Amino acid sequence: MTVSAENPQLSIDDFTTNGEVAQGEVTVSGTSNREDGTTVFIEVLGQNENVIASDEAEVNGSTGEWSTTIDMSDVETGTYTLRADDDEASASLEFELVESVSTPTEEPTPTEEPSTDEPTPTEEPTTDESTPTEEPTTDESTPTETSTSTPGFGVIVALIALIAAALVAVRRD
The missing domain is CATH 2.60.40.2550 (Immunoglobulin-like)
Known part of the structure; x- marks a missing residue:
C-alpha cells in the first residue's frame, strides 16, 4: 500500500x-x-x-x-x-x-517596439563616421524618445504581484 x-x-x-x-x-x-x-x-x-x-x-x-x-x-x-x-x-x-x-491602451506599445529596432542599425554606421552620425541621430531621436515607454503591465502591477506573493508565502508559514 x-x-x-x-x-x-x-x-x-x-x-x-x-x-x-x-x-x-x-x-x-x-x-x-x-x-x-x-x-x-x-x-x-x-x-x-x-x-x-x-x-x-x-x-x-x-x-x-x-x-x-x-x-x-x-x-x-x-x-x-x-x-x-x-x-x-x-x-x-x-x-x-x-x-x-x-x-489600459497597450496597442501603441507593440507598434513602437519595432521602431526601437530601427535605431540599432543606424547606430552601427554612426560609430564608423562622425559626420553621418549627426544626420541619423537627428532623424531617429523622435522615435527613440517615444519608444521609452515601458511595455507590459507596469510598475504598479508588478508591486501588487510581489505583495500578493509575499502574503501567500507568509500565510503558508
Whole structure:
C-alpha cells in the first residue's frame, strides 16, 4: 500500500485590472489541490477585517478549480482584501474597488517596439563616421524618445504581484 500526502494549497486568480475592480458583479476564481466538493469560503474584508460580502464555492476535483460571483454593486469604493479559505489553506488578494475601471491602451506599445529596432542599425554606421552620425541621430531621436515607454503591465502591477506573493508565502508559514 502506497500512501502519499501533500500540503493543502489554495490560490486566488488575479481578477483585477492594475489592482482595481469596478463596482458590480465580480467573478472570483482560483485553484486548490483539495478533493472534489471541498467548500471554499470567500470573503471581502474592509477595514478592521469586517466582512463586507461573502460567498462559497466548491472545488472541482478534476480541474482543481473553484469559482463564484460576488455582487459588490452596493459596496462603497475603497481598498479591500479578498480572502479565500477552505479550513486547511487560505489565500488573500488586496484590491481597490472603484466606480469604473479604465482599460489600459497597450496597442501603441507593440507598434513602437519595432521602431526601437530601427535605431540599432543606424547606430552601427554612426560609430564608423562622425559626420553621418549627426544626420541619423537627428532623424531617429523622435522615435527613440517615444519608444521609452515601458511595455507590459507596469510598475504598479508588478508591486501588487510581489505583495500578493509575499502574503501567500507568509500565510503558508
